[in-house]
Amino acid sequence: MGQRPQRGRVYRRCGCKDGSSGKQLGSWCPQLAADVKHGTWTYCVDLAPDEGRRRTRRRGGFSSRAEAAREMAAVLDGELRGVYENRRTTVASFLREWLAARKIELAPNTYAGYADCVQRDLIPAFGRHRLPDLRPQHIEDWIRAQQEAGRGRVTVYRVMATLRNALNAAVRSWRLRYNPAKYAVPPKPRAAERTCWTPDEAAAFLRHNKEHYADQLTDLFEVMLGTGMRRGEILALHWSDVHLMDRKLYVRWTLAAINNAEIRFGEPKTEASRAWISLSPRSMTALHRQAAIQMSAHPQGRLEGLVFPRPDGQAAPAPAMAVEPAA
Incomplete structure (x- = not known):
């Protein structure tokens, strides 16, 4: 039985240009053979044809052959599973993209809550990580640090629930194989029991x-x-x-x-x-x-607009019902 044909290769290339034509030399630059530190590593892989057309994916800029080979293997494995984890996507860029996509379907106050969690906590904490490299340990370490700092349980839960929702969207769109926040989110704090007035x-x-x-x-x-x-x-x-x-x-x-x-x-x-x-x-x-x-x-004695407006007729802010009933 013959061996399975190789579908990709890893090689070094650089950005040096030919003096006469001005075109990049790529993998043909003579300095690549003379200097092992010259250029960066690139992978090239043939993907399954799309509507009969050949597809080739090339990605460069890797610092080592092993790093480029791992990325190529991840691409091939992702193709087999139907998932493509783009290692150029950071958590920060994905969260911003996710927020923009959800804005049109969320209530304004819900979107504002998500945006606050993303900008205030999630991007500073995890934004630098590549999306496929985010691990449950990163999330658990952040939760532990927040708890030790005395952060409110409800606040920590809301931040983590936002991250879990965002990463669920990445899994559903086949951009992640699994959600690292799925089991890392702490239990939802129980709401205080409310007492109804008599x-x-x-x-x-x-x-x-x-x-x-x-x-x-x-x-x-x-x-x-x-x-x-x-x-x-x-x-x-x-x-x-x-x-x-x-x-x-x-x-x-x-x-x-x-x-x-x-x-x-x-x-x-x-x-x-x-x-x-x-x-x-x-x-x-x-x-x-x-x-x-x-x-x-009203000049014409008509009922229109809001039932409980401000004096100028505009909507009023929500009243606070913090007054204790008198004895």
């Missing part, structure tokens, strides 16, 4: 707001407690989605603060959030009060 505590909170804050804020909290709407949902509520005659409203929008600065309207957090909500008598009273205030202030 009706008496909620009533005490509303009385406190009525005594110390403006009518608009009082009515806003009244509707929030009466409907269970999220802060972003109630701040994005438009009068066109409030049906006072039918005693209901429709959750169509949510308001998101990007990096606590830029405010944007978007779709609700979940598909189930896009729903009709029945209004209690107290919520109806609060909305009627706001309707009367805005109609009297």
Whole structure:
């Protein structure tokens, strides 16, 4: 049985040019035989034909023959497995590419969170590594260092979860054979148990707001407690989605603060959030009060725009519900 034909070769070449033609000498430069340090190593490999056309991949710039041979072997192995790990791709360049691809499909605040993790933590920690060279040990060492420095468990988890999501995308696109962050990400910290207010505590909170804050804020909290709407949902509520005659409203929008600065309207957090909500008598009273205030202030007495806007009619930032209910 004959031996399998060799599909690639490794050789040295340089960038020296011919004096007469100006063309690079490549692997024919006479200095390559005289000086073992002259030039760099290159591999050339024939890949499987694509639509009947021959494909050849050449990559140079390797410092040793062994390094070029390893890369060539990785290319051939990747072809067999359907994976191509480009050793010129760094973790930093891949993460930036991944962020750009995800931007159009993510909610603005979700994208901002990913971008913050990538720029603040992931690129400084792992960006210098070649993408195929990133190992679980690199990730575990970073996690250990962050924990020893007293970094919050939730923050470390979010950073690592972002890295895992990004590397999963590399595996799905056949740019990595495995995800080194798959088992390195620490367990998700359990959220603190939340205690719901009793009706008496909620009533005490509303009385406190009525005594110390403006009518608009009082009515806003009244509707929030009466409907269970999220802060972003109630701040994005438009009068066109409030049906006072039918005693209901429709959750169509949510308001998101990007990096606590830029405010944007978007779709609700979940598909189930896009729903009709029945209004209690107290919520109806609060909305009627706001309707009367805005109609009297509007030149033509019409209800339009946001239900709970700022004085200039624009969207307001999310209110903080940190007030403890009075006894």
